Amino acid sequence: MRLADRMISIGTESAFEAAARARALEATGRSVIHLEIGEPDFDTPANVREAAKRALDTGKTHYPPFAGIPELRSAIATDTAARRGFAPDPANVFVTVGGKGVMYYAILALVNAGDEVIVPDPGYPIYESVTRFVGGVPVAIPIRQENQFRMDPDELASLVTDRTRLIVINSPANPTGGVLTRGDLERIAEIALRHDLAVLSDEIYSRILYDGEEHTSIAALPGMIERTIVLDGFSKTYAMTGWRLGYGIVPADLAPGFGRLLINSVSGATTFAQWGAVEALRGPQDDVGAMVAEFRARRDLVVDGLNAIPGLRCLRPAGAFYAFPEVAGTGLTGAELAERLLAEVGVSVLAGTAFGTVGTNHVRLSYANSRENLAEALRRIRAVVEPLIASGAGTR
Ligand code: PLP
Numbered sequence: 001m002r003l004a005d006r007m008i009s010i011g012t013e014s015a016f017e018a019a020a021r022a023r024a025l026e027a028t029g030r031s032v033i034h035l036e037i038g039e040p041d042f043d044t045p046a047n048v049r050e051a052a053k054r055a056l057d058t059g060k061t062h063y064p065p066f067a068g069i070p071e072l073r074s075a076i077a078t079d080t081a082a083r084r085g086f087a088p089d090p091a092n093v094f095v096t097v098g099g100k101g102v103m104y105y106a107i108l109a110l111v112n113a114g115d116e117v118i119v120p121d122p123g124y125p126i127y128e129s130v131t132r133f134v135g136g137v138p139v140a141i142p143i144r145q146e147n148q149f150r151m152d153p154d155e156l157a158s159l160v161t162d163r164t165r166l167i168v169i170n171s172p173a174n175p176t177g178g179v180l181t182r183g184d185l186e187r188i189a190e191i192a193l194r195h196d197l198a199v200l201s202d203e204i205y206s207r208i209l210y211d212g213e214e215h216t217s218i219a220a221l222p223g224m225i226e227r228t229i230v231l232d233g234f235s236k237t238y239a240m241t242g243w244r245l246g247y248g249i250v251p252a253d254l255a256p257g258f259g260r261l262l263i264n265s266v267s268g269a270t271t272f273a274q275w276g277a278v279e280a281l282r283g284p285q286d287d288v289g290a291m292v293a294e295f296r297a298r299r300d301l302v303v304d305g306l307n308a309i310p311g312l313r314c315l316r317p318a319g320a321f322y323a324f325p326e327v328a329g330t331g332l333t334g335a336e337l338a339e340r341l342l343a344e345v346g347v348s349v350l351a352g353t354a355f356g357t358v359g360t361n362h363v364r365l366s367y368a369n370s371r372e373n374l375a376e377a378l379r380r381i382r383a384v385v386e387p388l389i390a391s392g393a394g395t396r
Helices: 005-009 015-027 046-057 070-084 102-108 125-133 152-157 183-197 252-265 269-281 287-306 334-345 369-389
Strands: 092-094 116-121 137-142 164-170 196-202 228-233 244-249 364-365
Touching: 005 125, 015 334, 046 269, 070 092, 070 244, 070 269, 092 102, 092 252, 102 125, 102 164, 102 196, 102 228, 102 244, 102 252, 116 183, 125 137, 137 152, 137 244, 152 252, 164 183, 164 269, 334 364, 334 369
Parallel strands: 116 137, 116 164, 164 196, 196 228
Antiparallel strands: 092 244, 228 244
């Protein structure tokens, strides 16, 4: 079959492919610890499940309004006012199928062929993939370990050209767990304002913050609500990955086009799932607190465990549920180490290159797994890495 030319430029998210590979190995009877996919291992809170079941049983099975049910758009607006410090008009809030929908629509709506989009490297691979798919040009901004995995605003300023249209930021970040400070965001906002750029602010991990960090949304800074698309959703915060529900808060100018993109693609997100999401936002938040506390304990287990293995070096991320250790000390690249970990000891992690070229000497581990599995994974990683160091292959 002859495919359209544009199919040459679509990328992928290799976490899904790595998970399939790991599951295939598991099917042969091997024990595999899955640290590749970014998915909470908890169940969706019971009150949220109950609300969706009630919705099913009371006939909430018809098409939703394309932009989302009014109750959910209003709950999102209220939550935004409380957590982000700006109160969007619910008319500019759109419920999407997964948070991913927002990045797709935002890039489709804003980027012409040849326009440049500044994307983090390492960063979530779909920003770059969709940019290429629409004929845009992704421009990678290195996210450096030396800078605590924060985007450097001076470097950002140096990458802006007269073709730049959009800056993508993601805080807390996948795959590094890096968190931008308010000062960073103010400087990024100043660049966006000076050059008349739009910002896609992926805030899907904004509730998963540790050590007293508080989330700041760039959209809340002066002048930014008119040029920022906020992406968030229910997948990570409420362990609802399979519900496929996210949302975008968009500038008023973009709202009509954004709605049309929804109509042209999915007609709206699943109606009864949206009723579950209303309960997620309006109901008790204890389960979120408990999940974040558990993630924090796991973060320390993983980071301390990795740093105790010679040849590995891992920063302590302030948010999300990923560790992004540097593995150069083993004498292997991230891709080589990931390959060996899966083949030799059944630990499935992602090569840093799944997120761009800057992560060549890193792997990404998701610590959304039980402490028991994480401790076992650390033992297995040590069993692969220690002999490398002992044989002199490593540099540390
Ligand atoms: N943005 C980032 C940074 C992510 O890591 C993910 C999922 O891994 C998403 C967006 C997509 O979220 P969803 O599953 O709600 O589509």
